[in-house]
Amino acid sequence: MMTLKKLVMWLSGLMGKIEICYLAMAGRIIMAAIFWKSAMTKIAFNEAGLGEFSLAQIWNVVTLDWTVASGTYTLFEYEYDLPLLSPELAAHMALAAEILLPMALIFGLFTRYAALAMLAMTAVIQIFVYPNLWTVHGLWAIALLVIMAKGGGKLSLDRLICKKCL
Template structure:
């Protein structure tokens, strides 16, 4: 690829990765805030509705909420982005697996699929050039 096109593609990739990071971060951070706002309801949902495999409901609630609040901050900063992408991929997967078929509408499936693919893209490709990861690596 000619150098100018390669440079343009590199900038476009970084812009796309920044957009993916910010979008996924917003979705999960807002979800975490919702859980914090009514913790008793969150615990009830994890006890009665969400069937997280292998974890007691209270531990799943704490871990899921902590992941939804901490990992998005890393994504926004572009710090430890592959780790944050992997973590949110797992949080998203557990959320999808914990819902029964009756509670998992086609629209919800599509949303979880989008979030999972974007988290996987961040895991595989990193944060891009507009990130703390890039600054730390270069510095």
């Protein structure tokens, strides 16, 4: 029979074997999904019935077979109301970032810089848009900081391009 001390030691040893590359990969996938889903709420597809995270949806985004949803501009004009940027420019900038940065994270390409850009967006969202959601944005920030600190890991294009970059 295993004593409590042995159980704690065994579990500690097991947890200590978790490699950071798997945590970074999980963070990359989660943060990519969050920002991608946000982008998908801001566009209108020319083809109806595309499933969430489906290959057809991704293909339509990549081939630019979509338009900015009319409600997106209203959202940026009345709800988000960012300083220094027109609602139209802010909508297009946010949409471009919410499409390109998740792709960079998924492929692990310029991973640290994509995470940095997402952290900056998270700060803008926290400060100017939804200041009461600091617990959610705090979790996003932690995931993004891990990615920034450790890079894309073993399972990234960054590693293929520049092993010293990791």
